[in-house]
Amino acid sequence: MSNVPAVRFQHVKKEYGALSALKGISFDVEEGAFFGLLGPNGAGKSTLINAMSGLVIPTSGRIEIQGHDVIADYRQTRRLLGLVPQELIADPFFSIRELLDLQSGYFGLKGVKQRAWVGELLERLALSDKSDANTGQLSGGMKRRVLIAMALVHRPRVLVLDEPTAGVDVDLRRTLWDFTKELHQQGHTIILTTHYLEEAEALCDKVAIMQEGEIKALDTTQSLLSKHNYRYLRVTLAQSAKNLIPPLEERLVEREPNGLVFKLEKTTSLSKLLAWLSEARLEIEDISSRDASLEEVFLDLTAEGKSNAE
Amino acid sequence: MQSNWSGCWALFIKEVRRFYSVVVQTVFAPIVATLLYLLVFGHVLETQIETYASVSYSQFLIPGLVMMAILQNAFSNTSSSLIQSKMHGNLSFVLLSPISAFEFYVAFVLASIVRGVVVGLGILIIGVIGFDLTWQSPLWVLIFAILSAAMMGGLGMLAGIISDKYDHLAAFQNFVIMPLTFLSGVFYSIHALPEFWQQLSYFNPFFYMVDGFRYGFFEQSDVSVYLSLLVTILFLIIVSSINLILLRKGVKIRQ
Numbered sequence: 001m002s003n004v005p006a007v008r009f010q011h012v013k014k015e016y017g018a019l020s021a022l023k024g025i026s027f028d029v030e031e032g033a034f035f036g037l038l039g040p041n042g043a044g045k046s047t048l049i050n051a052m053s054g055l056v057i058p059t060s061g062r063i064e065i066q067g068h069d070v071i072a073d074y075r076q077t078r079r080l081l082g083l084v085p086q087e088l089i090a091d092p093f094f095s096i097r098e099l100l101d102l103q104s105g106y107f108g109l110k111g112v113k114q115r116a117w118v119g120e121l122l123e124r125l126a127l128s129d130k131s132d133a134n135t136g137q138l139s140g141g142m143k144r145r146v147l148i149a150m151a152l153v154h155r156p157r158v159l160v161l162d163e164p165t166a167g168v169d170v171d172l173r174r175t176l177w178d179f180t181k182e183l184h185q186q187g188h189t190i191i192l193t194t195h196y197l198e199e200a201e202a203l204c205d206k207v208a209i210m211q212e213g214e215i216k217a218l219d220t221t222q223s224l225l226s227k228h229n230y231r232y233l234r235v236t237l238a239q240s241a242k243n244l245i246p247p248l249e250e251r252l253v254e255r256e257p258n259g260l261v262f263k264l265e266k267t268t269s270l271s272k273l274l275a276w277l278s279e280a281r282l283e284i285e286d287i288s289s290r291d292a293s294l295e296e297v298f299l300d301l302t303a304e305g306k307s308n309a310e
Numbered sequence: 311m312q313s314n315w316s317g318c319w320a321l322f323i324k325e326v327r328r329f330y331s332v333v334v335q336t337v338f339a340p341i342v343a344t345l346l347y348l349l350v351f352g353h354v355l356e357t358q359i360e361t362y363a364s365v366s367y368s369q370f371l372i373p374g375l376v377m378m379a380i381l382q383n384a385f386s387n388t389s390s391s392l393i394q395s396k397m398h399g400n401l402s403f404v405l406l407s408p409i410s411a412f413e414f415y416v417a418f419v420l421a422s423i424v425r426g427v428v429v430g431l432g433i434l435i436i437g438v439i440g441f442d443l444t445w446q447s448p449l450w451v452l453i454f455a456i457l458s459a460a461m462m463g464g465l466g467m468l469a470g471i472i473s474d475k476y477d478h479l480a481a482f483q484n485f486v487i488m489p490l491t492f493l494s495g496v497f498y499s500i501h502a503l504p505e506f507w508q509q510l511s512y513f514n515p516f517f518y519m520v521d522g523f524r525y526g527f528f529e530q531s532d533v534s535v536y537l538s539l540l541v542t543i544l545f546l547i548i549v550s551s552i553n554l555i556l557l558r559k560g561v562k563i564r565q
Contacts, residue, residue: 050565054405054406054564055402055405055406055564055565056564057559057560057564074408075312075314075410076408078406078407078408079408081406083406085399085402087399089399089400089402089403090398090399090400091395091398091400091403093327093328093331093332094324094327098327099403102320102323102324102403103403103407104320105316105317105320105321105323105324106314106317106320106321106403106404106407106408106409107317107407107408108314108316108317108320108408110316150403
């Protein structure tokens with residue numbers, strides 16, 4: 001594995017008039033990583049991804065793909081990068097196979113080997129039966145698969161997926177997960193943006209959380225989860241809890257039909273919680289504990305960002 | 311930096327196949343519409359308008375109509391393709407590929423030349439067969455057909471780049487292209503116009519394209535064919551330069 005990162009962002013800024021979509025982003029994505037880019041709507045994820053692929057020209061800063069500048073050496077970087085855009089794009093004039101052949105042509109790729117690769121993509125993405133269908137007539141899930149095939153037609157080293165599973169059914173989501181995992185195992189660097197945080201948690205080895213054009217957190221998924229200062233305790237009760245004492249009330253995050261969920265600081269011991277429950281005269285049937293999920297870490301970090309901004 | 315002419319060729323082929331896939335709308339309909347002009351205006355104005363010596367009005371009219379069709383169809387090809395690609399989002403397929411701004415421009419303009427010339431040729435064949443039209447200098451005919459189609463393909467690209475919706479493009483087509491075409495001497499020799507309108511016609515670049523193209527048929531024209539060639543090339547260079555600057559900066563296409 002080389003020391004050159006798959007992608008390097010250096011002080012990348014993008015301004016649309018008075019609006020700063022990216023406020024000087026700097027980080028690296030290592031070669032072979034499965035990297036998650038998370039953030040609420042409008043955080044700047046798509047702008048950053050589009051700047052990487054040349055669909056947006058940054059106001060300042062530099063982006064490199066495997067050491068090549070995306071502006072000065074765009075031919076090289078576009079050959080190295082495949083982008084699956086968020087919008088479901090169609091071209092009503094062409095069939096799926098024609099689109100893939102044309103896209104191959106834009107990269108100067110033709111011949112028996114390329115035709116075989118297009119055939120393989122069609123088969124692997126379960127598009128063979130529909131290869132002569134016009135893209136304007138396809139369902140959302142089919143269009144998503146076509147976009148993935150289009151992004152892979154030139155065998156890029158780095159694959160960027162912008163919300164690939166948005167609006168697709170559970171089966172297709174599972175298929176896309178398996179497919180991207182397989183690509184990752186083959187050595188591709190994968191960059192994924194998603195709103196499904198369980199998806200990022202399951203797939204990504206490293207995660208960046210963006211908010212308002214800035215990176216709020218950047219770490220391995222495990223480290224982000226372990227750095228979280230809270231754990232969650234689900235207490236099943238013999239009877240419904242009407243009156244809670246203040247320390248319990250402060251830590252309560254959810255009321256369930258036969259139980260309560262508390263968000264407890266890691267510095268607060270379990271025996272302390274039990275003492276509070278006893279003080280509140282609650283009869284405990286069961287108790288279970290879990291660490292925070294990526295979604296909870298994400299919500300905490302972004303809420304923190306918002307309150308700082310206010 | 312290395313070039314990607316095979317990518318450019320693929321984009322050119324895609325653009326040709328795009329208009330060919332709707333050939334009735336993009337080729338046959340304009341031919342029929344133009345022939346209707348020939349039928350109506352040729353018949354009504356045959357004895358009303360004075361043209362060149364030993365040239366009938368219908369014969370005079372045909373090269374003008376052919377050039378009008380070339381101009382309008384070359385413009386439509388780039389402008390409609392670009393605005394549709396922007397609206398459907400599929401322009402990003404090309405923008406993600408290693409095709410340079412210049413190669414992008416060349417591919418689109420070449421396809422617009424093909425469409426303009428194919429439509430023009432369709433009308434010309436009928437003119438030659440039905441109206442005994444001959445060309446004295448075929449080279450001038452070819453030069454003006456290609457250069458004018460290229461200029462209009464470029465202008466279409468400019469309109470496609472700056473338009474955000476179909477409405478903008480329609481405004482460009484109806485308030486710029488259409489008046490300039492109709493006032494370019496397609497239907498008359500500008501010498502038949504009052505002095506003011508004659509002088510005004512000299513500021514219309516389309517006039518030089520029509521006049522130079524007509525010279526190829528009759529070896530007679532309102533202004534020198536070399537002046538027409540110069541103006542056409544000049545406008546082609548200006549339009550191409552503006553396009554290349556916009557494409558390189560990514561104006562309205564790379565956000």
